Amino acid sequence: MKLPVWFHRFGSPPWVYGFAGACVPWLLICGVLAIAIGAYWGLAIAPTDAVQGEVYRIIYIHPQTAYIGMMAYTLMGIAAGIGFIWRIKLAHAVAVGAAPIGATFTFGALITGAIWGRPTWGTYWEWGDPRIMFELLLLFLFLGYLALRAAFDDRDKADRVSAILAVVGVVNVPIIHFSVDWWNSLHQTATVMQLDDPAMDPEMLVPFLIMVGGFTLLFYGLLFRRLQAGIVERESGARWLRELVEGAAS
Amino acid sequence: MSEFLAMGGHGSYVWTAYGITLAILLWNLWSAGAMLRRNLRRAARETAADEPARRPKVSQLEGE
Numbered sequence: 001m002k003l004p005v006w007f008h009r010f011g012s013p014p015w016v017y018g019f020a021g022a023c024v025p026w027l028l029i030c031g032v033l034a035i036a037i038g039a040y041w042g043l044a045i046a047p048t049d050a051v052q053g054e055v056y057r058i059i060y061i062h063p064q065t066a067y068i069g070m071m072a073y074t075l076m077g078i079a080a081g082i083g084f085i086w087r088i089k090l091a092h093a094v095a096v097g098a099a100p101i102g103a104t105f106t107f108g109a110l111i112t113g114a115i116w117g118r119p120t121w122g123t124y125w126e127w128g129d130p131r132i133m134f135e136l137l138l139l140f141l142f143l144g145y146l147a148l149r150a151a152f153d154d155r156d157k158a159d160r161v162s163a164i165l166a167v168v169g170v171v172n173v174p175i176i177h178f179s180v181d182w183w184n185s186l187h188q189t190a191t192v193m194q195l196d197d198p199a200m201d202p203e204m205l206v207p208f209l210i211m212v213g214g215f216t217l218l219f220y221g222l223l224f225r226r227l228q229a230g231i232v233e234r235e236s237g238a239r240w241l242r243e244l245v246e247g248a249a250s
Numbered sequence: 251m252s253e254f255l256a257m258g259g260h261g262s263y264v265w266t267a268y269g270i271t272l273a274i275l276l277w278n279l280w281s282a283g284a285m286l287r288r289n290l291r292r293a294a295r296e297t298a299a300d301e302p303a304r305r306p307k308v309s310q311l312e313g314e
């Protein structure tokens with residue numbers, strides 16, 4: 001099978017560096033704008049929840065941070081797997097870029113969840129709640145991936161060993177998603193991801209989805225920026241990079 | 251306005267959650283850009299450090 005030319009470009013570090021650099025400002029600007037609009041809408045315009053009152057407004061940030069963490073891990077696992085199997089450095093750079101973003105957003109999901117839990121469930125933390133535990137495991141998988149990489153001086157070895165952890169850990173992502181169906185949990189079952197009949201009022205669903213979109217755009221902007229940084233690190237000494245920085249340094 | 255900030259008595263929960271999320275977003279925005287700038291500076295230093303060693307080679311080639 002003959003692959004189209006554009007596909008091969010994704011294996012070229014200078015092309016990916018330039019492509020990512022061109023996308024980053026748009027992704028970040030649109031992401032920040034959407035989050036600002038969504039936050040204002042969610043905090044000031046959306047109606048008060050009949051059961052929870054005003055504290056429900058954490059719904060416009062908590063599921064979004066959790067979703068970004070899970071998406072970041074899935075992407076990290078797939079990219080690390082591709083890098084491991086086909087020995088593609090750029091794929092490993094994608095995985096490395098996704099890890100710190102995913103770790104901080106997963107941490108944010110745990111913290112905002114704890115803050116939300118106190119007034120609604122009467123507790124900040126519940127060790128017996130499966131979704132909280134598997135979300136905590138997700139944070140440890142991100143931190144473990146980064147710590148494992150830091151333990152190797154040789155980058156190729158770090159890529160290969162950390163990729164195994166990244167790929168194995170992907171199984172945790174569907175467990176987090178389905179944990180509310182499989183076990184008794186303080187968390188409610190799927191609210192938005194039942195597309196035929198979302199159990200959320202449109203007045204709340206619209207800002208909710210704007211926030212999902214904003215967080216997603218911001219995530220890819222951050223990932224592309226980190227991918228650029230990773231490419232510069234890995235392409236040390238390459239002619240295109242020398243030419244790039246010579247222009248900037250002089 | 252004060253009613254908006256009070257969030258029906260749950261203001262401390264809502265604003266703490268939003269504040270922490272904002273801090274995470276800002277850290278991510280700052281650190282991604284800082285990392286690229288740092289790596290580009292290092293690459294520029296390495297390129298500059300290599301230049302003197304390379305020049306004689308080029309002039310030798312030109313002289314041949």
